[in-house]
Amino acid sequence: MNEDQILGLISQNILYLLGALFVVIVVLKGIKIVPQSEKYVIERFGRLHSVLGPGINFIVPFLDNVAHKISILERQLPTASQDAITRDNVLVEVETSVFYRILNPEKTVYRIRDVDGAIATTVAGIVRAEIGRMDLDEVQSNRAELISTIKASVEDAVDNWGIEVTRAEILDVNLDQATRDAMLQQLNAERERRAQVTKAEGAKRAVELNADAELYAAEQLAKARRIEAEAEAYATSVVAQALRENGIEAAQYQVALKQVEALNALGDGAGNQTIVVPAQALEAFGDAFKLFRKPTS
Incomplete structure (x- = not known):
């Protein structure tokens, strides 16, 4: 075998190796294994083509590209604090926390840039608006209803972003010191009022029981007198009977x-x-x- 034949054989083997390598690359490019907790957004020539779910997926190599890998796990926004004014003009500081997850990644990646910041801003605006419709007492006593209203409002606002709000929480409602002092005075006054009412009700009950006791004693005395009178009448009747007979x-x-x-x-x-x-x-x-x-x- 001369030198030209050897060179030709080597070139042929190199071509085979390159072909095999190309096939391997094509296979690797065409097969995508997506984890259970993620979704892949596929672009073709820079445009949205499809969304790959968990498991084995096939795409067209070199034409389709994985543009975004989106986690579909539930996320929690950092605890946010915002000021709000109630309907009775009381300034409160509300701490909120929101949980959400992405349902439609194609909407999330192409319609909003900073999803966490957008949700936080939306929650802050909704919280201020809802608290502004309520008095301070209602905010304190109807917290569950307020949370439900905020969650529904946030869901409507982020629906176009492909997001599901799973939970919204109001962690705390803080008041300034002047408002706290006023509420403490009101609470003490209410306790004093209840104590006076309880005392008055006790005195009234004591009078009622005393009157019942006197009434019972009078009834028993009248009953005893009636029995005594009946006995005297009976004795008189016996005497009268004896007189009639004897x-x-x-x-x-x-x-x-x-x-x-x-x-x-x-x-x-x-x-x-x-x-x-x-x-x-x-x-x-x-x-x-x-x-x-x-x-x-």
Whole structure:
């Protein structure tokens, strides 16, 4: 094999190697493996051609170019602080934080340059506008509603940028010292008012309970008197019944009992007493005690 043949063989091998290298380069250029957390924006001749999702993708080598690699992970903007004035003219400092993620990279890369700065500016304007419609008490008490309104407003504003706002938070609402002192005085006054109301309600309840107790005592006393009166009426009716049945004998019996009770009372006195009993009394006793010997029918 002469020198020319050797040179020709070497040249031929070099061509084969160059061809194989070209094929490898074409394959590498035509195959794109996109990570799960990213999307690729493909340009052809400087114009948007397609967006590649996660996985294996094929493009036209040397014609198509990966112009942008966009992360689709959720992002958090740095905590921002802005001043706002409430409807009742109170200056507040609001700290906010926004979370978002990119849904349509082709809109994000071709419609907005600094997406983080644009979202932060939009949030600041919306926060000032929404707080300006509310009193300070409403800002403090309706924070969840305020956050929901801000999130919806930001979503509408950034919709053309291919962005989804996943969460918006109001971290804190700060007041100046003068406003804090005024609110503290108001809070103390409200506590004092509630204490006075509670005390007055307690006194009123005590009066009501006392009145109920007196009413109950009066009712019980009236009930006792009624029972006593009923007992006396019953005793009177028994006596009247005896008088109707036995006539004068029952009356003499009652008189005799009363006289015996009187004599017993005199006998129980201190010292020695001499009791003179009239003859009429002895006769009355005898007539009365005859009732005990009277046979019953």
